[in-house]
Amino acid sequence: MNHLARYQRFLDLENHLLVVRGGIAPVIAGMHAYHARHAIEPPRTGLEPLVRELLAATALGALSLAERESWGWSLTFEGMDTGFFAGVEPEGMVCVRVREAETSKASVMVQRQKAGLPMTQSHIRPQTASPRGMVEQYFAEVAQTRVRLEIAGDGDGVLVHALPGGHFDAVEAIGPGGLLPYFDSAAAAGRLKELGEVVLFYECRCSDEMILDMILGMPERDRGELFGDLPQIGIECPRCGRRYTMARTDLSVH
Structure with missing residues (x-):
């Protein structure tokens, strides 16, 4: 490294x-x-x-x-x-x-x-x-x-x-x-x-799983406002700024 x-x-x-x-x-x-x-x-x-x-x-x-x-x-x-x-x-x-x-x-x-x-x-x-x-x-x-x-x-x-x-x-x-x-x-x-x-x-400890857990931890109403009518959104890690793409379907399988 x-x-x-x-x-x-x-x-x-x-x-x-x-x-x-x-x-x-x-x-x-x-x-x-x-x-x-x-x-x-x-x-x-x-x-x-x-x-x-x-x-x-x-x-x-x-x-x-x-x-x-x-x-x-x-x-x-x-x-x-x-x-x-x-x-x-x-x-x-x-x-x-x-x-x-x-x-x-x-x-x-x-x-x-x-x-x-x-x-x-x-x-x-x-x-x-x-x-x-x-x-x-x-x-x-x-x-x-x-x-x-x-x-x-x-x-x-x-x-x-x-x-x-x-x-x-x-x-x-x-x-x-x-x-x-x-x-x-x-x-x-x-x-x-x-x-x-x-x-x-x-390095940052962020990952797809961490960002998904962060979204799933939000109240349902806030999650709805976050996605709106979009099938997927981009969201930045609050710790390092790395951008992740999350699909609405990612939430439905959890």
């Missing part, structure tokens, strides 16, 4: 902190290939830096946990007419969707689910139009955990996650732009213990 992003998890031995380090650039390349393969219109050119930061920040956040979960981030930022969805799956799949949004409804909804357990849902109001700041805010307000992220323009990033008894103050004092070189130097000096590697790639 091409376009694999390799992320490493480390333990900062000196300060007892969890460190997640990696670059999202291969996933962005995979996104472009996925869009071309499925004829999905890519995000507007001016939005790519924000999409890159969003995928980098949400990936780092998901990989900072001891147990892998399914994450879904639905968000809009104040003053923007664009909203976003970003998903990170336990198997390493990452996807994003850009959509129209109402500027008056700046919000972030985070859905998390462990295998075999119910989904949890949280809401925060973003304080800045920064995906990095959004992830830090989520961990502070909802998870009540201190984290710090730094993401370079190319999507290279690091997340530092406070552990019980750890010295988080050591990284809070580092100025903007200093976190990446600090931990790269710490790794080179042997002050970080590697805990493992995680591979991420761009």
Whole structure:
């Protein structure tokens, strides 16, 4: 499989902190290939830096946990007419969707689910139009955990996650732009213990069956309005924008 992003998890031995380090650039390349393969219109050119930061920040956040979960981030930022969805799956799949949004409804909804357990849902109001700041805010307000992220323009990033008894103050004092070189130097000096590697790639879990189940889950009246008098319709995956064709007869056999 091409376009694999390799992320490493480390333990900062000196300060007892969890460190997640990696670059999202291969996933962005995979996104472009996925869009071309499925004829999905890519995000507007001016939005790519924000999409890159969003995928980098949400990936780092998901990989900072001891147990892998399914994450879904639905968000809009104040003053923007664009909203976003970003998903990170336990198997390493990452996807994003850009959509129209109402500027008056700046919000972030985070859905998390462990295998075999119910989904949890949280809401925060973003304080800045920064995906990095959004992830830090989520961990502070909802998870009540201190984290710090730094993401370079190319999507290279690091997340530092406070552990019980750890010295988080050591990284809070580092100025903007200093976190990446600090931990790269710490790794080179042997002050970080590697805990493992995680591979991420761009893909969506959507399928014909998932889209059909989504339609079948709608009230009958809404399904009728969706199809109208048409024998078939085109419908986009809400997670990645891939377009599916569903025939009315597909519903009748279920």
